[in-house]
Amino acid sequence: MRAPTLRQAHWYGHVNALNAPFDLRHWLTGGGSLTAKLKDHSQAFRVQCLHQRPARCLADETAAIGLHRPGRVWEREVLLRCDNRPVVFGHTVVPMSATAADWPLFSALGERSLGSTLFGDPLVRRGALHYARLRAGHPLMQRASAALGLDRPPILYARRCLYRRRQGTLLVTEVFLPAVLELVLQTNTNTITTITNRNEQ
Numbered sequence: 158m159r160a161p162t163l164r165q166a167h168w169y170g171h172v173n174a175l176n177a178p179f180d181l182r183h184w185l186t187g188g189g190s191l192t193a194k195l196k197d198h199s200q201a202f203r204v205q206c207l208h209q210r211p212a213r214c215l216a217d218e219t220a221a222i223g224l225h226r227p228g229r230v231w232e233r234e235v236l237l238r239c240d241n242r243p244v245v246f247g248h249t250v251v252p253m254s255a256t257a258a259d260w261p262l263f264s265a266l267g268e269r270s271l272g273s274t275l276f277g278d279p280l281v282r283r284g285a286l287h288y289a290r291l292r293a294g295h296p297l298m299q300r301a302s303a304a305l306g307l308d309r310p311p312i313l314y315a316r317r318c319l320y321r322r323r324q325g326t327l328l329v330t331e332v333f334l335p336a337v338l339e340l341v342l343q344t345n346t347n348t349i350t351t352i353t354n355r356n357e358q
């Protein structure tokens with residue numbers, strides 16, 4: 158196997174290949190909507206849309222979205238914020254050949270979560286998760302670091318998933334930022350209060 162250049166990552170089919178921090182594993186491998194999981198771990202969740210525009214797909218995503226050579230795509234990049242702290246850099250690409258019938262809600266998403274349109278749509282088929290370690294030269298490392306205005310961390314861990322709907326493909330890459338490790342599951346204090354009150358009566 159040819160060693161990937163720094164601008165490209167090797168995407169593995171199993172998270173064990175990353176040797177990622179233990180506390181990151183459940184974020185990397187979790188099924189269901191990441192948006193829903195982040196909402197469970199924060200009081201306030203927000204999608205900050207950085208841009209959604211035509212772009213050239215990254216070298217290591219060309220084949221994944223079914224293109225024979227790097228071509229033009231619709232590119233959406235976001236920061237997912239929990240209690241205003243950026244915890245995930247999201248990068249989504251859709252080939253220009255896709256039609257509105259393939260992804261009817263994609264073009265007008267704005268600051269609504271893409272996940273809210275994917276999960277629950279019976280026509281959407283979700284592929285397997287793949288995982289990668291992003292190093293300094295990878296475009297998504299550079300973009301995530303720039304969005305945070307921070308020096309580049311040595312490594313960021315990412316996952317990506319291909320979604321299909323009708324004839325369309327859509328590739329979502331989620332780059333997990335260091336602050337995600339500080340999130341705590343928000344227990345529903347109302348439920349606990351109710352139970353406590355009942356016990357005291």
Ligand SMILES: C=C(O[C@@H]1C=C(C(=O)O)C=C[C@H]1O)C(=O)O
Nearest residue numbers: 190191192235247269270271272
């Ligand atoms: C795919 C999902 O959508 C999330 C929302 C995104 C967006 O709004 O661009 C991008 C990445 C995802 O983490 C999800 O919630 O699981």
